[in-house]
Amino acid sequence: MTPTEIQIREQARDWFITLRDNPSRAQRAACDQWRQSNPVHDEAYRAVEAVWQATAAPGKRLAEKESDALAVYLTAIKQEKRHQRARRWLVSACACCALVLAGVLWLENPYWMQDVTASYVASKGERRDITLADGSRVLLDADSAFDVDVTPQGRRVHLLRGAAFFDVTPSQTPFVVATAAGDVRVLGTQFDVRMMDNAALVTLAKGSVAVTAGGSVTPILLKPGQQVWFSASGTHAPVSVNVADEMAWREGRYVFYRARLADVVREVERYRPGRILIPSSALANQTVTGSFLLVDSEAALASLQASVGFQMRKVTERLVILSP
The missing domain is CATH 3.55.50.30 (Phage tail protein beta-alpha-beta fold)
Structure with a gap:
């Protein structure tokens, strides 16, 4: 990039920041004149504007999270003097990079930290077939993740997000699927667990499971063909469902x-x-x-x-x- 192009991009950022801070009619007119004076000026301004719209503006939660930092940044930029351009460029570049990075993470993978620590992850658009150390099989739905801990004393899967179908190898060793909403305890069975916001949904295809949630000490027992919602506040009554339809996502x-x-x-x-x-x-x-x-x-x-x-x-x- 030539020095002239760098200066134009810098001017475009300055105009963009000015117009976002209660500009006067004269400032708006001056900015329009600058953009219309050269197609390169207008292109540079649109590029700055596009970065903002693609990262901060559409994501309301991201914008709220970054608003204080952005306000400090804009204030600092206004107070900079002309002879501090080098430092201003660095601050501007860092702020823009931070917004772009936050926007990319929010759009592409908001659960990246969770994925780093999970035992197994299925990315978007991918269903993943997993065999655990005890021989149990797990079909993990797209954009889902879980931790697993299989020992001689117990088999425990923590479903972090998403959904999974479990085909559990029969054993006297307890098998527990833990979620933020509650736990599903089995010995040998086939069932589906799907997390929904602050709740979870269990559908039983074969065998039996016991669902415990909401601090209750009395589990809800499911029969094949039944489904139950549960959350931190408790469990709903089990209902009969069409298992083929409920588990059609596997196909x-x-x-x-x-x-x-x-x-x-x-x-x-x-x-x-x-x-x-x-x-x-x-x-x-x-x-x-x-x-x-x-x-x-x-x-x-x-x-x-x-x-x-x-x-x-x-x-x-x-x-x-x-x-x-």
């Missing part, structure tokens, strides 16, 4: 009946890069029924849009916002 299809739109969208999100946001709680809580192929996330979103009637805006290729 690449997601089937749902009167499910929250937010929960369904979360399953779509597991199979596509980036994030899908629903700022409206009313829209997020709408119920939907249907099914779709997990490998075609675009068709899944289009089907949901036709069913619910929401607006879908692609801010970037990796950020989609749904609104009423």
Whole structure:
């Protein structure tokens, strides 16, 4: 990059910062004149603006988290004198890099720290078949992770996020699946555990499981073909379900009946890069029924849009916002 281009990028950042800090009419006019005076100026300004929009603006939570630091940065920039340009460039570059990095992590893998410590991780769009040391098999759904500790005294899996199907090798050694919502204890069985916000859902295909949650000392026992919701506040009553539909994700299809739109969208999100946001709680809580192929996330979103009637805006290729 030539010195002239560096200066233009620096000027573009200065104008962008100025216009975000209650600019006067004269400052707006001067900025417009500067951008219109040379196509390179306008291109540089749009590049700075695009970085901001792609990182801070779409992510409300990210913006709230970074707002104090950004305010300090903008104030510092205003106070810099002309002869301190070198130092100002460094501060500006570091701040921009930090925002870009935070935005990339938020969009691409907000659970990267969790993934570093997990025993097994399935990335987005990937279903992973895992055999544990005791011979038990786990099919891990996309964008899911768990820790495992298998010893002669006990077999314990901590499902950190996502969903998994367990085919547990029969043994007198207890097998426990722990979640933030509660524990699932078995001896030998086939079952599915799916985490949903602050709750979890267990579906039993074969054998028996005991679900303990909410500080209760009395577990809820499931029979094959039953499903139960549980959370830190307790467990719901078990209900009978179509196991084939509930576990269709193992074959690449997601089937749902009167499910929250937010929960369904979360399953779509597991199979596509980036994030899908629903700022409206009313829209997020709408119920939907249907099914779709997990490998075609675009068709899944289009089907949901036709069913619910929401607006879908692609801010970037990796950020989609749904609104009423």
